[in-house]
Amino acid sequence: MADILPTLLGFPPDEKKLTHKQYDTQANAYVKELSKISNSSWTKTVDKKGLLELLDPTANSIAYLVTLNKQIEASQKSQDRLEHLFQLAQVFLTTCDPVQIRYVGEEWRILFDFVCKGIESTQSADCSAVIGGLLQLDPTAGTFTSNHLRVLRLCIRARVPSQALPILDNDIYAYPSKAIKNLPEDYLSEAHELSNAYITEKSGFSTKLLPEHVLEYYLLGAHVYIGMRNFTRARLFLETVILSPSPAKACSTLQVEAYKKWVLVGLLAEGKGFPLPKTSDAAVMKSIRSLSKPYEALADDFDKRDYKKFIAEADAGEVVWADDGNQRLVKEVADALMRYRVTDLQKTYAALPVTRVAHLIELSANDTMQLLQNMIQAGYLKASISSGGSDSVLRFHSTDASSTSLAAKDLEAQTERIQSLVTFIRDADRRLQLTKEYVDHQKRMKKSGGPDGEIADAMDLTWDPPANLDDGDEDIMGA
Template sequence: MAPNEPTLDEIIAKIQSCLDTATITKTLLPFLNNLHESVFSARPHGQTDPIDILSPAAHSFAYLYFLVYRCKASHGFHPALLEKVWAFVTTCDGDQIRAASDKALSFAEALVKMAMESHQPVIAIRPLAVFIQRIQLSPGQLTMIHPLLAKTCLLAQSFKDIAPILDCDISDVNPTSTHIDYRDFLLYHYYGGMIYAYLKQFERAVEFFKLAVSAPADVASAIQIESYKKYVLTSLLHYGKVPTLPKYTATAVNRCLKLHCVPYSEFAVAYEKKSNSAIRTELEKHKQALVRDRNYGLAKQCMEALHRRNIQDLTRTYLTLSIEDITSIIGLGSDQDGARRVEGIIVRMIESGDIFATISHEHAGGMVSFLDDPNQHNNTATMDKINAQMQKATAITSSLIAMDQAISSMPAYFNKGSHTIDHPAYPMDESDYGMQLGYDAYADEGSILSSALYAD
C-alpha cells in the first residue's frame, strides 16, 4: 500500500459510513476510484479480508468494487469466490449498483471471463440472470448486462435462465437510468433472435431480428445486416414468406440491405414460389455466401418447412391421398426413403396441430385422410384470445414509439457505422439433419457466431 493511501481499517470505516445513495455517489465513489486496484484485489496477510467484513446487501456499492477486481485477478473457477458472487447477486441493493453501472458491467464481464477460463461458461449464467433482475427498475427494462447474458447462454447452450427474461418484451430503453447504448439494444435482440431460432420458436425469433433491423439509424450497422439475413430465413420457416419490414425502418438501412443481402432476397423469392427445383437452384447458387454467413444449415431447414406447407396446401384440395402420391407431389421422389420421410413429416404435423388427418396402413404404402378443423373458432375462448392479442398489439405499438424516441437520443446512435458483431463461436445440434459438428467453444471472441444450426 502506498504511503499516502488510507489503511484498510480507514477504507472499511469510510465504506461503512456511506449507506445512502446520495452519499455514496458524492463521497464514496470518488474515494474508491482514487484507490489503487491492488487494494481490492489483494488478500491482506495477517488481517481480516475486507470483503468478509462488508455486507453484500448493505455495502453493495463497495462490495462490487472488490468483486470486480477479485474476479479479474482470478484465473478460472474458484468455489469460494463464486460463493461471494452468489451472495452478492442475490442480496445486492439495486439503487447502489445502478450508481456504479460501469463497475456492474465490468463485474459481469469478469465473471464470464472467469467461467470461460474454466471452460464452463454455464457457471456465469444464473448469477448474471439474477443480477439483471436485481438492477432492473421493471421487468421490461433493458440493461447493459442483457447482451452479455444472451451471448454467454449461446456459448453454453443453456437457455433455461434467460428464457423468462427473453419472454418479457423490452419496454424501457432509457439510457439515463441504465447507461445502455445503441449497440446493447441491437446485440440483445440479435442474440435473442438466435436463441429463439435454436429453440425453434421462429415467430419470436422473427420479432427479435425485426426489432434489431428496424431500430432507428442514420447509417446501417453490421449487426442490422446480419439480423436481416436471419430475419429472412426465420420468416420463411415460420410464415413461408418474408413480411415487409415496418415503414419506420430507416432508408439508409433498407438501402444497405438491398446491397448486402442479395443471396437472401433471391432465395426468398424462389421460396415463395413453393418450387422445390427453384429453391434447390438458389440454395446451390448461394451456398458459398450462406456458408460464409453461417446460415446454410438454417436455409436447409427451410426445405422441410416447404414440404410441410405443400402438405397443408393438399388438405385444401384432397380428402384422401396415398403417402406415395404425396411424396411425388411435393417433390421427394417415389422411393421408399422419401415415403418414410413424408410419413414422418405428416405425423409431426398431426401431433403439432398443423393439420388434422389420420394415417391408415390397410392399403400398401399407407393412405392419409384429411379432416376438417374440429374447432369452429366461434366460442368465448376464441374471442377472449382475439381481444387479448389486440390489447397486446396496442401496448406494443405504444412501447415501440417510446423506444424509438429513447434509442434516437442515445449518444452512440449518432456514431454507429462501425458497429460490428462481437461474439464467439458456439455449438448447436442440427438435429433435423442428424449433424453434430466439431467446434472450439472458446474461440476468438471476435469471430462470427457459428453453430451447427446455422452452418453446414
C-alpha cells in the same frame, strides 16, 4: 488508519423511515466517504475476520461491493484468493440490494466484468450469476446496456444460448440517455417504474454504446430464437435490426445478414415471405436487397412451390449459404417446402389416396408414406393414414386445434403486453418532447413565439398564440 469497519457499517442508516431526499444525501455522502479510505485498509482483518465476512451483502451492499473490488484489485497474484472472491462476487450479484447499488454503478460494472471474465476463463457453462445480476439491478432488463450484449455473447460462447432467454424475452424500451437540463432529477432511490431513470449515461452501468452493439445484440438474439424455433420473436428481432434508423441511408453488414435470415425465417414460419415492414426505408432496403439476391431467388421458388427449382438453386448456391452460415437453415427451408406442398393439398382435398399424393408432390410412394408419417407425428399435419385394401388413404382432419378458452387466454396475455408497451411508449414520448429538436420544432410551429419560449410553454400553450396575436393587433391599432 483507523478501523474502517464502523464507517463501512454506517450505511444504510438505522432509522427506518427516511425520505428519499434524506436517503439520497446520505448515500452520496457515504460513497464520497468510502472513496477517501486508503487502499491498504481494505484488506485488513478485524478479529481475524476479513471485512467481507463482517459485512452483510444484502444490507451493506455498497460497502460490500467496494470491498470486493478493492480486494480483487489487491489480490491479482493469488489465484486461490481470486477463486474465493469470484465465488463471493457471484453470490453478491444476485443477492445485493438493488437500490443501494444504483449509487455505485461504476463499481458494480467492474465487478460484473470480473465475473464475466471469470466465467469465460473457467469455460463454465453456467451463466446464471451474470443473468441474475443483471435482473437484480433491473428486473425488466428493458434499458439496454453493454452488459446485455456481454451476457448474450457469454451464453452463446458457453453453448447454452437458452440461458439468455430471461434477458432476451424482455423488450428493450430505452437506452441510457443524458440527463436533461433544467429538469429536476428524481432521486435514484425512488421506486421507478422504468429502469432508464437510474440507468443513464452517467450512472456507469454501461460503457459507451455504439449502433453496432445494438444491432449485434438483436442479431444474436434472433439466432437464439431461431434455434429455439420461436419464429415470432426471431422475426421481431430481425426486423428490429433491419429497421434501425439510418438518416444517411447507410446499411450495415449486420442488417444484410439479418435480412437474409429474415427471408428464410419467413419461409419456415409462414410458408411464404413476410411482408416488408411498412416503416422500412426504401433506399436502405434497396441496398440490402441488392446484396441478398440469392435469398430472394430462393423465396421466389418457395412461393411458387417449385421444389425442383428450389433444390437446384439451393445446390447452386451452396458456397453462398456456407459463407453466410445459413447452410442448415436453407436445408431446413427445403424440408419445409416439401411440408407446405403437402399441407397445401388439404385446401383442395379432404381425402385422397397416398399414391395420388406421391404423384402430386413428385415423390416415390414409399418416400411419400415416410414423409406423411413424419409430418403427422411431428404435428405439422392433422391427418390420418388408413390402409384400406390396395391403397392407403390420407384423410385430412378438420383444423380445430385450440379451444376457445385457450384463445381467450392468449388474447388476454396479448392485451396485457400491449398495455405495458403503452407505458414504454408514453415514456419515450416524454423523452422525445424534452429534446432540443422537438422544442425547436414547437417553436417554429408557433411562429409568434410564446412569452419566452420555455419548454413548458412549448408543450402546453398551443392555444395561446391566437390570443397573443389579438393583443398585438390591438396594440397596433392603439399606436
